[in-house]
Amino acid sequence: xxxxxxxxxxxxxxxxxxxxxxxxxxxxxxxxxxxxxxxxxxxxxxxxxxxxxxxxxxxxxxxxxxxxxxxxxxxxxxxxxxxxxxxxxxxxxxxxxxxxxxxxxxxxxxxxxxxxxxxxxxxxxxxxxxxxxxxxxxxxxx
Numbered sequence: 001x002x003x004x005x006x007x008x009x010x011x012x013x014x015x016x017x018x019x020x021x022x023x024x025x026x027x028x029x030x031x032x033x034x035x036x037x038x039x040x041x042x043x044x045x046x047x048x049x050x051x052x053x054x055x056x057x058x059x060x061x062x063x064x065x066x067x068x069x070x071x072x073x074x075x076x077x078x079x080x081x082x083x084x085x086x087x088x089x090x091x092x093x094x095x096x097x098x099x100x101x102x103x104x105x106x107x108x109x110x111x112x113x114x115x116x117x118x119x120x121x122x123x124x125x126x127x128x129x130x131x132x133x134x135x136x137x138x139x140x141x142x
Contacts (some may be wrong), residue, residue: 002064008062010140016099036060044083044084044085044126045072045083045126047081047083047122048122049122049123049124050121050122051119051120051121051131052073052074052075052119052120052121052122053073053074053118053119054071054072054073054074054115054117054118054119054120055071055074055080055115055116055117055119056069056070056071056074056101056114056115056116056117056118057070057071057072057082057114058114059097059110059111059113059114060087060110062086064089064091065089065091066086066087066088066089067086067087067088067089067097067110068084068085068086069081069084069085069086069093069120069128070082070083070084070089071083071084071085071120071128074117077079083122084125085108085122085128086127086128087120087127087129087130088129088130093106094106094107094108094109094110094113096121096130097110097113097130098113099130099132099133099134100118100120100132100133101113101116101117101118101133102116103133104134106112117132118130118131118133119133
């Protein structure tokens with residue numbers, strides 16, 4: 001433990017009298033207003049978000065959670081367009097591919113679905129969701 005010079009105690013007390021919160025003053029804080037920003041994301045294609053009938057051209061498994069799909073989007077009155085995107089993957093089987101591209105017929109390899117027609121949904125960021133064809137048939141029929 002250090003010893004404090006007794007002569008300094010009087011000076012320390014005088015200095016402490018001047019410390020403290022000033023009366024009648026307050027601190028002004030400024031918070032900048034943040035506007036909504038639209039960030040540019042290169043989707044690699046100009047197909048707008050929505051549901052489309054597609055033909056599967058190529059498929060690769062990207063890890064446990066995603067497929068990398070290359071599909072040909074079939075438009076009603078326009079020329080078809082080939083796009084590439086990521087889709088969520090069923091971890092345990094290819095049931096999601098079977099429901100989307102082959103009416104529930106399960107294959108052992110995702111490459112066996114190449115050339116099949118299916119229905120997908122593309123969101124604003126370009127990610128692809130596989131849609132069950134039997135569920136959409138029920139929705140469209142009534």
